[in-house]
Amino acid sequence: xxxxxxxxxxxxxxxxxxxxxxxxxxxxxxxxxxxxxxxxxxxxxxxxxxxxxxxxxxxxxxxxxxxxxxxxxxxxxxxxxxxxxxxxxxxxxxxxxxxxxxxxxxxxxxxxxxxxxxxxxxxxxxxxxxxxxxxxxxxxxxxxxxxxxxxxxxxxxxxxxxxxxxxxxxxxxxxxxxxxxxxxxxxxxxxxxxxxxxxxxxxxxxxxxxxxxxxxxxxxxxxxxxxxxxxxxxxxxxxxxxxxxxxxxxxxxxxxxxxxxxxxxxxxxxxxxxxxxxxxxxxxxxxxxxxxxxxxxxxxxxxxxxxxxxxxxxxxxxxxxxxxxxxxxxxxxxxxxxxxxxxxxxxxxxxxxxxxxxxxxxxxxxxxxxxxxxxxxxxxxxxxxxxxxxxxxxxxxxxxxxxxxxxxxxxxxxxxxxxxxxxxxx
Ligand code: CAA
Numbered sequence: 001x002x003x004x005x006x007x008x009x010x011x012x013x014x015x016x017x018x019x020x021x022x023x024x025x026x027x028x029x030x031x032x033x034x035x036x037x038x039x040x041x042x043x044x045x046x047x048x049x050x051x052x053x054x055x056x057x058x059x060x061x062x063x064x065x066x067x068x069x070x071x072x073x074x075x076x077x078x079x080x081x082x083x084x085x086x087x088x089x090x091x092x093x094x095x096x097x098x099x100x101x102x103x104x105x106x107x108x109x110x111x112x113x114x115x116x117x118x119x120x121x122x123x124x125x126x127x128x129x130x131x132x133x134x135x136x137x138x139x140x141x142x143x144x145x146x147x148x149x150x151x152x153x154x155x156x157x158x159x160x161x162x163x164x165x166x167x168x169x170x171x172x173x174x175x176x177x178x179x180x181x182x183x184x185x186x187x188x189x190x191x192x193x194x195x196x197x198x199x200x201x202x203x204x205x206x207x208x209x210x211x212x213x214x215x216x217x218x219x220x221x222x223x224x225x226x227x228x229x230x231x232x233x234x235x236x237x238x239x240x241x242x243x244x245x246x247x248x249x250x251x252x253x254x255x256x257x258x259x260x261x262x263x264x265x266x267x268x269x270x271x272x273x274x275x276x277x278x279x280x281x282x283x284x285x286x287x288x289x290x291x292x293x294x295x296x297x298x299x300x301x302x303x304x305x306x307x308x309x310x311x312x313x314x315x316x317x318x319x320x321x322x323x324x325x326x327x328x329x330x331x332x333x334x335x336x337x338x339x340x341x342x343x344x345x346x347x348x349x350x351x352x353x354x355x356x357x358x359x360x361x362x363x364x365x366x367x368x369x370x371x372x373x374x375x376x377x378x379x380x381x382x383x384x385x386x387x388x389x390x391x392x393x394x395x396x397x398x399x400x401x402x403x404x405x406x407x408x409x410x411x412x413x414x415x416x417x418x419x420x421x422x423x424x425x426x
Pocket of ligand 1: 132136166168169174175176177178199200201202275276279280282283356404405406407408411414415
């Protein structure tokens with residue numbers, strides 16, 4: 001080959017001088033398109049609608065202005081912040097997905113997740129209050145209630161004039177929800193309820209409780225029913241508040257019903273349908289808890305990034321140490337993955353798909369992520385991270401609950417495994 005050159009096929013042709021620039025042009029155009037496609041695929045945010053982004057911005061601003069200044073104090077005092085809660089009603093936070101007819105914002109589920117994430121990013125106790133109210137009280141009433149029930153119960157709940165609670169758990173019925181011992185005996189046009197419900201989120205402030213009970217004590221499954229009970233009904237008693245490790249601004253309590261008489265018209269769905277009402281509510285609720293967990297994880301990442309830039313050790317900010325960068329990279333990746341799984345579950349819901357498995361996957365992964373990311377955040381803060389003077393300690397405590405309520409990690413795994421095995425048979 002030495003001394004020889006290949007013949008140039010373009011030699012002497014007038015267009016040959018344009019070839020190089022044309023090639024580069026095509027390559028650049030293709031690259032631009034590729035980068036754009038990658039951008040869309042990589043960052044789900046690009047696919048959020050303007051409305052969804054506006055709602056997220058509004059929730060972010062609200063959390064920054066109204067919750068950030070009090071989050072530490074209400075956690076320490078175990079105080080429910082009525083002053084901030086009262087401002088949530090006019091923003092439609094109590095009826096994010098509720099029908100417009102009853103005053104709700106009737107948004108899609110992705111918007112709902114964005115609001116819960118932003119609130120929880122600053123104050124997980126308030127994220128929990130809203131998630132339970134919206135997704136396991138307002139939603140099942142919207143789904144299973146008749147027109148009279150919706151008119152009576154939804155309107156004040158959606159306006160934020162009343163707060164809801166979901167009462168399934170009992171001393172002997174935690175993960176095994178079918179083991180409830182509550183009873184609702186028929187008497188004329190009424191039910192007489194006796195129940196001891198524990199670990200009730202919002203319990204201390206709830207006005208309307210969805211009580212899971214059985215109208216057939218001899219056959220709990222056959223009689224499993226959901227009944228709406230209002231605070232103030234004779235026999236309705238709020239027990240002691242739990243002295244919980246985290247979510248301390250949420251008044252989690254027991255609710256005791258002693259011969260509590262309610263009209264039969266308060267039955268949600270049909271007699272014997274209560275377990276399905278509970279499971280459907282939890283399928284939906286788990287998306288909200290996943291969004292809450294994403295918010296907690298994002299909040300822990302936010303404060304860790306800030307601290308890593310400020311804190312100087314070995315003469316440089318922590319952020320310049322590779323050991324810290326590796327942790328931050330893992331934290332950011334986990335948060336993003338949890339968010340995508342959560343928004344995927346929301347998307348499945350909006351498309352009318354079967355929610356059980358996607359919502360269980362989202363909650364399982366997001367709950368674990370919140371705990372892991374908050375724990376890494378504590379590690380980045382070193383000794384200060386173990387002190388109540390720094391917010392990462394609160395995220396660390398709050399995160400743990402997301403692996404327990406609305407179904408423990410192990411319950412989510414059962415739901416997921418059952419679905420996978422079922423699919424395997426198809
Ligand atoms: N949607 C609709 N129906 C469902 C369903 C679902 N997701 N899951 C089950 N069902 C139906 C089944 O089809 C079955 O119906 P048939 O009898 O007609 O066939 C019936 O319900 C019983 O189902 P299983 O046999 O699967 O019931 P199980 O006893 O094995 O329990 C379980 C299943 C998934 C483990 C369930 O008990 C469960 O989710 N447990 C966890 C409970 C939980 O999350 N508790 C948290 C309480 S709330 C809280 O945390 C506090 C708060 O304030 C928010």
